[in-house]
Amino acid sequence: MKKRNIYLLIFILILFGFALWSIVPINTKLLGPNGLTLGLDLRGGSQLLYKADLSKKDPSVTDSQAMSSVIEKIQRRVNQYGTTEPVIQKQGTDQILVQLPGVKDIREAISLIGKTALLDFREQKLDENGSPVLDDKGNWVFEDESAKAAGRDGKERELTGEYLNHARMDMDPYEGPVVVIEWDSEGGYLFEKITERNLHKPLAIFLDNEEISAPVVQSIIRAGTAGQIEGHFTIEEAENLAIQLNSGALDVPLTISGQENVDPSLGADSIQKSKQAAIIGIILLLLFMIVYYRLPGLIACISLGIYGTFLLAIFSAFPITLTLSGIAGAILSLGMAVDANVLIFERMKEELRTGRTLGATVEAGFDRAWTAIRDSNITTFIACAVLIWLGTSATFHASMVSGFAVTLFIGVALSMFTAIVITRTFLRLIVSSRLITNAAAYGVRT
């Protein structure tokens, strides 16, 4: 029993050392210590300003309709890109302001957001004799118009990204990263007709009026089967193209008109003050625990310190982009970690008053408090799981909801570990070492 506790203590200390190392950047070149990733509200980020060319819009819609449609599509792109709580808003009549936290490759982000992503197919241009037209370099030349076919209702339709059901990146054994596209039923029908007509001929794939590849149609692609876009992409390019195709082509072309680095939206001054306030609050909390619960309180403070270190280490390892909503989840989980300790100590006091030995008290305290900790934490887990699931789902997207739930979930899981493993190991070791046996040290008057 005692040996096991010593092994556990060593295990905890090794974990703690590792966690501490991972959040305190000693040498940033080594793996690991990259610190915390903070969101737009806490650290700031990149601000992009786009200008929309409203003269190119579909005349049947109003300017503001075209703008809201573009903004909605940009939102989808940014969300799929995995950005935490971005700011996307219309400014004036034709500008779109996008603020993104800590983007690794800003040029990639600019093109991901601003590219129109109009996908279409073009057939080979033929001369009067029916033989392919070639340019001066001997390459095939394609028609200027999108490939058309008669739809299910007999009307001629251009096959564009509009008929796309879903696009995703895939690895092709010969081509490397490609984008696999699934058409909706009308798109599949059009694609079947077009591939049938162009069997054994090249069919060019155009994105924003630029040819990205021109594979030769090997077989008729029947409706219901997936197509594939090849273009010597890198993995990132293929992923971003899939995101753009899924979000739909932008209604009007955008040009980037400004790029800035902005400070946190909560204000550097305000964040500084809040940090100090949080430190004061935590010191008060720790003092309260020590004054009220004495020795167990002190142990709780140590295990809460370890808890905080672990929590930050997990946040920086994933990494999780922390925003105010994430911090709120973390604060709540800190409250629950304290609560778990309070529950255990209150139980221990009750047991001590009945005159049990210290060793029996520690065990009974943990056993009795366990059902309360278990049920309240599982309830929180379930609620968090629902919030994460809904918060990240494409139709529902609310990243502040999922941001809150993710940190709360991690924090509560960790708080269970802190109370049940760390605090208990410490208490067992102290009690079995018989260093401190005075009941007053455990907060009970004898």
Next chain:
Amino acid sequence: MIDFVGKKRWFFLISAIAIIVAIISLAVFKLQPGIDFAGGTSTTINLTPKVERSESPQLQAQLRQEMTEFGHPEAIIQFQRKTSDFFVRMKFMSPEEVNELEDRLEGVFHRDVEISVPLEMSPTIAAKTAHNAGIAVGIAAIATLLYIAWAFRRMTKPFRWGTCAIIALIHDVLIVIGIFSILGKVANVEVDAMFITGLLAVVGYSINNTVVVFDRIRENMSKGISPDFAVTVNSSLIETLQRSLNTSLTTLCVILALFLFGGATIHHFILVLLIGLLAGTYSSLFIAGPLLVVWEKGEWRQLFSWLPFVRKPV
């Protein structure tokens, strides 16, 4: 031994009044939407000589102070590192106000101040997102109810426990929203994205607290400490009182420190947590448990017997 359960009518009365006031205030005053929801205007403020990176936090604090006194406490101010401008998003501001603000800031900063023509800004958070967050919480609450019913399956009517926990939760959320509705009317306090986050935390806190109290009732039920359910609930409340107060006090330490000494931009967010903490502690002790007793004893009618249209119990 203090008889909490015996005084349940008083607790219910206090909560009922608070909730009715909250609902009326919500219906009449609604909530004041902040610029996250309602949109506003954006502008850049340029100072000459230009702002150095090192002095930007201090100048920003001063600028926020001035904006607040100028009637724009909601302004989101971000320093732009390349152009050394302050990018400001706020509620609608007219060109006359811009001129007035320019003069005012020149007096404060003793520098040339140039404010660009304000541009209209759309909301950053669609009403749909707030709506979605509400639905997500609703579904999470149902899942929670089901789990509590399962965790208390050995009790005779497990669904009652889940339902009472959810009632306590709705109680807490309504009180927070109600107070913000009143504050919106009397002090122009607006709700923003942070408000939603704060409500999520209130929900989490409320459920956690209630489950801990229920756990003790469950334990005392299985120990069979009293044939009378009211007595069982009452002693459980007293036994957990110390824990409830201590947990609330420790959380209060952190929240109160943030409320008193924290930055202005999170002031309202912390206020949500503060009200939620107080309401959550109250409801877990004086609402959730006593409600179980009322339900168990079938005292609903008795509870409403003061209403003229309810038949008096015989």
